[in-house]
Amino acid sequence: MPSSFASPPDAPARESPRPQLAILATLALLLIALYWALIGAPTEATMGTIQRIFYYHVPAAFAAWMAFGVNALASIVYLARRSLKADAWAVAAAEVGLAFLTINLITGPIWARPVWGVWWVWDARLTLTLAMWVMYASYLILRQLTPEGSLQPRLAAALAIFFAADIPIDYMSIRWWATQHPSPVLFGGPDSGLAPRMLVALLISLAAFTCLMAILVWMRYRQQLARIEITRLRQRLALAEE
Amino acid sequence: MNDWRVFLAVLRRDLRIELRTREAMLAMGFYALLVIVIFSFAFNADAALTARAGGGLLWVAFLFAALVALDRAFLRESAEASLTGLQTTPASPAAIVGGKFASSFLLILALEAVLLPLFAVLFNAPPATRWWGVIATMLLGTWALAANGTYFSAMSVHARQRGLLLPLLLLPVSIPAILAMVQATQVYLSGAGVANYWLKLLVGYDIIFTLLGLALAEVVLAVE
Numbered sequence: 358m359p360s361s362f363a364s365p366p367d368a369p370a371r372e373s374p375r376p377q378l379a380i381l382a383t384l385a386l387l388l389i390a391l392y393w394a395l396i397g398a399p400t401e402a403t404m405g406t407i408q409r410i411f412y413y414h415v416p417a418a419f420a421a422w423m424a425f426g427v428n429a430l431a432s433i434v435y436l437a438r439r440s441l442k443a444d445a446w447a448v449a450a451a452e453v454g455l456a457f458l459t460i461n462l463i464t465g466p467i468w469a470r471p472v473w474g475v476w477w478v479w480d481a482r483l484t485l486t487l488a489m490w491v492m493y494a495s496y497l498i499l500r501q502l503t504p505e506g507s508l509q510p511r512l513a514a515a516l517a518i519f520f521a522a523d524i525p526i527d528y529m530s531i532r533w534w535a536t537q538h539p540s541p542v543l544f545g546g547p548d549s550g551l552a553p554r555m556l557v558a559l560l561i562s563l564a565a566f567t568c569l570m571a572i573l574v575w576m577r578y579r580q581q582l583a584r585i586e587i588t589r590l591r592q593r594l595a596l597a598e599e
Numbered sequence: 600m601n602d603w604r605v606f607l608a609v610l611r612r613d614l615r616i617e618l619r620t621r622e623a624m625l626a627m628g629f630y631a632l633l634v635i636v637i638f639s640f641a642f643n644a645d646a647a648l649t650a651r652a653g654g655g656l657l658w659v660a661f662l663f664a665a666l667v668a669l670d671r672a673f674l675r676e677s678a679e680a681s682l683t684g685l686q687t688t689p690a691s692p693a694a695i696v697g698g699k700f701a702s703s704f705l706l707i708l709a710l711e712a713v714l715l716p717l718f719a720v721l722f723n724a725p726p727a728t729r730w731w732g733v734i735a736t737m738l739l740g741t742w743a744l745a746a747n748g749t750y751f752s753a754m755s756v757h758a759r760q761r762g763l764l765l766p767l768l769l770l771p772v773s774i775p776a777i778l779a780m781v782q783a784t785q786v787y788l789s790g791a792g793v794a795n796y797w798l799k800l801l802v803g804y805d806i807i808f809t810l811l812g813l814a815l816a817e818v819v820l821a822v823e
Binding site: 436494498499504511512514515516519520523530533 | 747754755757758759760763764767768770771772774775778779782796797800803804807808811815818819821
């Protein structure tokens, strides 16, 4: 990754590799995943049809965690090298990760209500997910409220590193807390291994969601670069007019 | 050695300003007092309620007070370009942030020391309460809030909606610390045993985030 985003001012805009093929492949994968989730996988014995939400719920969480990992790495790279490209990766990953975590948080209660009998329990995993959602939302709000320029990526990267230190402690504290107050209903999920066709559905869905996440992050990254470029050109224009 | 002197100078200056103006002390003290008074009649507080939920109620009041104090910590610096002045000195950013942290910590602690007896009276603290445990939790919890709060206060001073941004940054990262202080206070208030592991978690949290804040002090203090 180059140390700064500075292309020669009069160079023609670099032609980006066309992502159409990757988008089509991901779309196909998502359709296959949908087929497997709705038809390919057998109906779960005790939970019934509602269990099928699992094929979207788990991959969404997985994609979100991966995106937040990208955000943490990019933030460290930004602080080390002050590269605006790294910052563009960080903001792209945080936004997309938050979207996937939202899918996870919405599908969870829809499943929990019929299966557990309650929408929400303060179980370790649920609480950690909610805490992470709140954290990355505050990350985006910080970016929204700080002026653009070198300050915004710097503060955002510092906050992202705080999150990286916070999440393990969060997990530990919530586990202690949740074990102190056992949840009213036990997790009856497919912990004890999946039927082979269920596993196929899950794996396809994991692959599809991961590809979708990667493509969205990549597109948002390109958009962020364009935005930086526009800001730079505007500044040049303003200078030229003076 | 030089860092140590900068740290002491910033700490002494902040405390002196506070002692002379009593701005933050009065504002946040009265605010927290109002919260405690309103909670006490809103929840119709008796010993049973305090034993069950007192930890959460006490810390909500303390959190509000801390937010007022922390919001002011760097506001004072942005007036008359005092922050820029500090940065042009060869003082290390970590020493400046450390000094501001220490003054906020002492300030919030002094306020809590006044509010705790008031809380005990208005909330009819159960006789079984182990006060040494409540006080230990107060020290460690306030340390956590002041360490992160000073850091985020420095961050939000450059932002639009400064006063709004500070709680939005501080609260999510402080979730494990808040959980630990509320739970530990609850255990000691109800007199139901000891909460060593919550205190240990707070100690760990304090160490990690104090060091992280000092290590990254340069990142938030530098202005363009």
